[in-house]
Amino acid sequence: DSGVTQTPKHLITATGQRVTLRCSPRSGDLSVYWYQQSLDQGLQFLIQYYNGEERAKGNILERFSAQQFPDLHSELNLSSLELGDSALYFCASSGDNPYNEQFFGPGTRLTVL
């Protein structure tokens, strides 16, 4: 158990819908990262927050957004969902140093029908 929690574990929804994925980092970790794992793209970095502020952005679509709240939990919002958004979404957290190892949550498997 990495100490990072993600909910829900599975999510099945329809095209055009909007969903919210939630992540709670390890106790004391200030950085939260979101990654997407799909068969065609592999593991891709989406976005990073540090203590509530966005620090780095990767291949995140404009239909996707995220935020980190004062209690350090983070949410990833996916809207106008398309079939191609079906993937495993991971959240990871690390401590003060952004180059420390990242500990990953169990992931949320999103299926868009």
Next chain:
Amino acid sequence: AQKVTQAQTEISVVEKEDVTLDCVYETRDTTYYLFWYKQPPSGELVFLIRRNSFDEQNEISGRYSWNFQKSTSSFNFTITASQVVDSAVYFCALSETSTDSWGKLQFGAGTQVVVTP
């Protein structure tokens, strides 16, 4: 462009055989970090090791060992005396320290290791 290359898609071995996973990376940064993660069939990503670019000392942890060679931009991983529980996908990742990186991990495509009894 792909910055981390894991050329082996799948490796199949019989239990107790050794298996070496290759990882080649590309970066212009002088300071960077390399990682290995394991993804068992259950799906979670498990951290195995982190290495910075200034530490080329090889590392051994139990049956796992890592060979970092800056001259060839490689960070290879060997499992000695493999066991069925080692069956998983193994990912190599790079974290650059340039301003816009902020610790984001750039993963290779992964190598599936299948260990049969």
